[in-house]
Amino acid sequence: MTDVAVPNTTRKDWASDQEVRWCPGCGDYSILAAMQMLLPELGVRRENTVFVSGIGCAARFPYYMSTYGMHSIHGRAPAIATGLAVTRPDLDVWVVSGDGDALSIGGNHLIHAMRRNVNLTILLFNNQIYGLTKGQYSPTSEQGKVTKSTPFGSLEAPFNPVSVALGAEASFVARTHDMDRKHMQEMFRRAHAHRGAALVEIYQNCNVFNDGAFSQISGRDQRAEMLIPLEHGQPIRFGADGGRGVAMSTDGHLQLVDVAEAGEAALLVHDETREDPGLAFALSRLARGPFEPTPIGVFRDVVRPEYGAGMAQQILDAQERKGPGDLATLLASGGTWTVS
Amino acid sequence: MSTVIPRQTKELDRVVVRFAGDSGDGMQLTGSQFTTVSSLFGNDTATLPDFPAEIRAPAGTLAGVSAFQVHISDHDILTPGDAPNVLVAMNPAALRANIGLMDAGGTVIVNVDAFDERSLEKAGYTANPLEDDSLTGYTVYEVPMTSLTMEVGKQVGVKPRDAERSKNFFALGLVSWLYSRPVEPTLEWIATRFAGKDAVGEVNTKAFKAGYHFGETAELFESNYQVRPAPAEAGTYTNVTGNTALAWGLIAAAQLAKLPLFLGSYPITPASDILHELSKQKHFGVRTLQAEDEIAGIGSAIGAAFGGALGVTTTSGPGLDLKSESLGLAVNLELPLVVVDIQRGGPSTGLPTKTEQSDLLHAMYGRHGESPVPIIAARTPADCFDAAIEAVRIAVTYRTPVILLSDGYLANGSEPWRVPDVADLPAIDVTFATEPNHTADDGSLEFWPYKRDPETGARPWAVPGTPGLEHRIGGLEKAHGSGNVSYDTGNHERMSHERADKIAGIAKGIPAVEVDDPDGVGGAEVLLLGWGSTYGAIAAGARRVRARGLAVAHVHLVHLNPFPANLGDVLRSYRTVLVPETNLGQLVRLVRAEFLVDAQGIAKMQGLPFHAAEIEAAVLQALGEDIAEPGITARGNAEGVTS
Ligand code: SF4
Numbered sequence: 010m011t012d013v014a015v016p017n018t019t020r021k022d023w024a025s026d027q028e029v030r031w032c033p034g035c036g037d038y039s040i041l042a043a044m045q046m047l048l049p050e051l052g053v054r055r056e057n058t059v060f061v062s063g064i065g066c067a068a069r070f071p072y073y074m075s076t077y078g079m080h081s082i083h084g085r086a087p088a089i090a091t092g093l094a095v096t097r098p099d100l101d102v103w104v105v106s107g108d109g110d111a112l113s114i115g116g117n118h119l120i121h122a123m124r125r126n127v128n129l130t131i132l133l134f135n136n137q138i139y140g141l142t143k144g145q146y147s148p149t150s151e152q153g154k155v156t157k158s159t160p161f162g163s164l165e166a167p168f169n170p171v172s173v174a175l176g177a178e179a180s181f182v183a184r185t186h187d188m189d190r191k192h193m194q195e196m197f198r199r200a201h202a203h204r205g206a207a208l209v210e211i212y213q214n215c216n217v218f219n220d221g222a223f224s225q226i227s228g229r230d231q232r233a234e235m236l237i238p239l240e241h242g243q244p245i246r247f248g249a250d251g252g253r254g255v256a257m258s259t260d261g262h263l264q265l266v267d268v269a270e271a272g273e274a275a276l277l278v279h280d281e282t283r284e285d286p287g288l289a290f291a292l293s294r295l296a297r298g299p300f301e302p303t304p305i306g307v308f309r310d311v312v313r314p315e316y317g318a319g320m321a322q323q324i325l326d327a328q329e330r331k332g333p334g335d336l337a338t339l340l341a342s343g344g345t346w347t348v349s
Numbered sequence: 350m351s352t353v354i355p356r357q358t359k360e361l362d363r364v365v366v367r368f369a370g371d372s373g374d375g376m377q378l379t380g381s382q383f384t385t386v387s388s389l390f391g392n393d394t395a396t397l398p399d400f401p402a403e404i405r406a407p408a409g410t411l412a413g414v415s416a417f418q419v420h421i422s423d424h425d426i427l428t429p430g431d432a433p434n435v436l437v438a439m440n441p442a443a444l445r446a447n448i449g450l451m452d453a454g455g456t457v458i459v460n461v462d463a464f465d466e467r468s469l470e471k472a473g474y475t476a477n478p479l480e481d482d483s484l485t486g487y488t489v490y491e492v493p494m495t496s497l498t499m500e501v502g503k504q505v506g507v508k509p510r511d512a513e514r515s516k517n518f519f520a521l522g523l524v525s526w527l528y529s530r531p532v533e534p535t536l537e538w539i540a541t542r543f544a545g546k547d548a549v550g551e552v553n554t555k556a557f558k559a560g561y562h563f564g565e566t567a568e569l570f571e572s573n574y575q576v577r578p579a580p581a582e583a584g585t586y587t588n589v590t591g592n593t594a595l596a597w598g599l600i601a602a603a604q605l606a607k608l609p610l611f612l613g614s615y616p617i618t619p620a621s622d623i624l625h626e627l628s629k630q631k632h633f634g635v636r637t638l639q640a641e642d643e644i645a646g647i648g649s650a651i652g653a654a655f656g657g658a659l660g661v662t663t664t665s666g667p668g669l670d671l672k673s674e675s676l677g678l679a680v681n682l683e684l685p686l687v688v689v690d691i692q693r694g695g696p697s698t699g700l701p702t703k704t705e706q707s708d709l710l711h712a713m714y715g716r717h718g719e720s721p722v723p724i725i726a727a728r729t730p731a732d733c734f735d736a737a738i739e740a741v742r743i744a745v746t747y748r749t750p751v752i753l754l755s756d757g758y759l760a761n762g763s764e765p766w767r768v769p770d771v772a773d774l775p776a777i778d779v780t781f782a783t784e785p786n787h788t789a790d791d792g793s794l795e796f797w798p799y800k801r802d803p804e805t806g807a808r809p810w811a812v813p814g815t816p817g818l819e820h821r822i823g824g825l826e827k828a829h830g831s832g833n834v835s836y837d838t839g840n841h842e843r844m845s846h847e848r849a850d851k852i853a854g855i856a857k858g859i860p861a862v863e864v865d866d867p868d869g870v871g872g873a874e875v876l877l878l879g880w881g882s883t884y885g886a887i888a889a890g891a892r893r894v895r896a897r898g899l900a901v902a903h904v905h906l907v908h909l910n911p912f913p914a915n916l917g918d919v920l921r922s923y924r925t926v927l928v929p930e931t932n933l934g935q936l937v938r939l940v941r942a943e944f945l946v947d948a949q950g951i952a953k954m955q956g957l958p959f960h961a962a963e964i965e966a967a968v969l970q971a972l973g974e975d976i977a978e979p980g981i982t983a984r985g986n987a988e989g990v991t992s
Pocket of ligand 1: 031032034066067140141214215218
């Protein structure tokens with residue numbers, strides 16, 4: 010297959026014939042479009058691309074792609090995708106998940122896929138609500154959130170998906186949002202190119218059950234002041250004219266500063282490849298929620314041995330040592346005796 | 350040393366030896382080496398390891414007693430023996446925990462050094478059983494195993510504490526002498542096993558020899574015994590445990606099907622040894638993933654199956670609970686998958702190290718919705734090999750998850766196995782889809798992932814990487830044929846039937862049940878119907894009944910879902926159908942419901958396999974015969990009467 014050029018494709022080639030059934034106005038549409046428009050640029054083949062999902066609104070994603078796909082059960086997509094990725098290193102395996110699917114019922118699978126560094130590209134559609142079950146709070150909903158299951162306000166502190174991923178040893182972690190196709194595509198492209206587990210958190214608007222959850226930061230008029238773009242090797246700054254930035258205070262905290270006051274030299278220079286995840290973690294905690302200036306972009310991109318490759322290598326090493334397995338030898342390996 | 354008095358060697362046709370001691374005393378090692386030597390010598394053997402769930406229960410207590418029972422014989426045997434003829438008890442707790450298993454007249458060899466006041470107290474004895482009359486009726490040999498072993502240690506120059514640990518080798522030496530076992534294989538085994546640990550190897554060797562010589566020279570024993578080799582079919586033999594045989598069966602099946610083997614598994618007793626064994630065999634291309642939990646174990650196997658591998662997950666009862674939802678997914682995806690359940694005592698954590706057959710109904714019905722899954726059960730340790738191949742054959746042929754049931758008794762028990770010729774193993778044909786299989790209304794070619802094979806009802810297996818066959822599958826109901834999501838009510842009914850019919854249709858491809866009835870099917874009045882690990886006890890029980898000149902038939906099921914096509918007719922040919930199971934009656938419910946026969950269950954729920962005598966007694970009762978008969982005790986030696 011490698012000797013044949015990857016055929017040229019367009020967005021249409023990546024769309025299945027199934028009618029898309031998300032609520033009109035749902036942020037999922039723009040994520041789907043971003044993906045279908047990006048894939049023709051990635052030089053990949055439909056037959057070698059697999060989308061695996063769990064349960065939730067986001068999890069319908071594979072049905073709308075003309076690739077191989079599996080819409081599995083709640084929370085289990087990372088585990089299923091792990092089995093696929095380690096046995097089929099020739100495939101591009103994408104996991105599509107939501108905040109409930111990935112961080113509640115499937116939390117265990119998510120963290121272990123990242124810890125093992127399985128070659129998966131994981132898209133976490135975070136809308137901070139349960140959409141498919143019609144509006145209960147999720148593990149990323151803010152404390153105090155009033156929903157059908159929390160009429161007096163949620164008592165729970167939310168997860169910060171980027172912090173969780175960094176804590177789970179993820180080798181690639183990024184954040185983007187559904188209002189900026191170009192940025193989404195750039196994050197997807199980077200995540201896809203990464204070898205190992207890559208997690209992209211996508212702030213996604215659920216206009217039916219949690220409309221405007223991110224409007225304070227991702228609206229066209231808010232972005233400049235409320236989104237902090239992370240760019241590798243660049244001082245971290247934001248604001249209409251780049252007038253604000255992120256600096257480290259003398260006590261080791263990250264803080265937002267006016268560049269004019271603090272001076273350019275004081276700004277933190279973003280380094281995605283830093284071994285120590287501490288600064289990336291601090292950046293992930295900069296905003297307490299999507300109502301304060303929030304970093305987006307690649308938080309971390311480090312090289313770590315990929316799990317499936319390690320598994321394959323152990324097989325090659327064993328075959329080198331012992332030769333390919335011979336069944337008759339195996340069956341006799343416990344010692345034998347002969348009756349004649 | 351005193352002069353060796355030549356003593357007579359008596360011939361025995363069979364003997365059951367039970368080694369019992371503290372968990373730390375190495376009884377499993379001692380017992381399995383005694384078994385190996387006996388197998389090498391040519392005896393037929395059957396074993397029953399019996400150990401506590403706690404890794405380190407307090408030393409010297411009843412909870413910490415670990416035992417290994419082995420039955421060796423000069424003829425074909427089927428069980429590890431009902432009652433031990435010889436009990437080796439390394440301490441008072443071992444004696445107290447096991448003496449009840451013995452028949453009067455049995456031989457007890459105790460490590461007399463361990464019978465001090467403190468140890469007696471820990472075992473719950475108020476008086477020393479060696480000094481009161483509680484062991485009257487047994488032949489008791491008091492052997493100072495600890496002190497003699499320490500003496501050996503002193504010669505080698507190791508610390509007393511370390512030397513003391515070799516006392517199981519003294520016991521092994523003594524019993525090896527008692528039953529005239531060749532010593533070389535054990536000496537070689539010690540040399541290999543403790544290679545590089547010179548002092549340990551040396552003490553073990555010397556302790557073993559000391560035990561052997563003690564038997565020879567001490568005038569305690571008036572004779573020793575010989576159990577001649579069992580006549581066996583010509584061939585090459587090895588000793589396997591059920592878990593090893595099962596792991597090898599999976600490797601063999603993967604080769605036969607030409608599929609890469611993937612195991613996703615979470616450690617659980619008593620299934621973990623399959624994970625261990627497969628993890629060792631990387632040069633066969635086996636991939637093993639120790640998953641984060643039971644769900645990921647099966648999930649990863651499903652993912653591997655989607656990609657065209659042979660996906661397997663292994664577990665025990667509690668893990669099967671956790672896998673239920675994913676099994677349902679596999680039913681809907683119609684992908685090949687093998688789920689191995691090594692059953693143990695339940696419910697909940699239950700009895701992790703004890704055997705039970707209580708997951709049959711779970712395997713059958715333990716999922717929501719109409720969710721049929723084929724079920725296979727292995728019946729002896731070596732049969733786990735064939736059962737694994739059969740489970741794989743059904744999984745890949747019918748594109749379905751299959752549950753393979755074994756249990757703790759088969760998993761850890763071992764038996765001699767005539768190693769099959771690899772060339773004789775059955776072929777397993779697997780074809781992946783490579784072409785579109787449907788013409789759309791507009792004449793274009795399409796791939797329909799749920800268009801079934803008219804013969805088997807299986808859907809095509811089209812793996813990612815195949816151009817033109819891109820498709821999506823999932824847990825939502827599928828439209829028949831196209832596989833698109835469908836909420837259509839009529840379609841759901843049709844698909845429910847298609848899934849059920851596919852599994853029921855497997856019966857067409859499995860052999861009719863064999864009926865072991867010397868008088869021909871329907872000849873006897875009573876039929877014993879069994880499945881799984883009760884095979885040995887039921888077959889041995891039937892032998893005992895026949896040895897009395899009475900008739901009984903035996904049918905043993907490998908396929909539990911679907912049942913073999915002729916099973917109903919066979920059951921209806923007998924006036925009485927008895928179904929012994931180590932559960933409260935699970936197969937019996939299934940056959941009563943399926944065939945409307947008045948089958949009766951025989952239940953045992955002690956975490957232990959049946960004794961042949963219990964089966965015999967049940968049949969005699971059904972026949973209205975008197976159980977007690979001269980020469981045959983309830984747990985006696987009748988198994989040897991036929992060979
Ligand atoms: S419920 Fe919310 S997330 Fe789900 S499809 Fe509708 S808008 Fe989108």
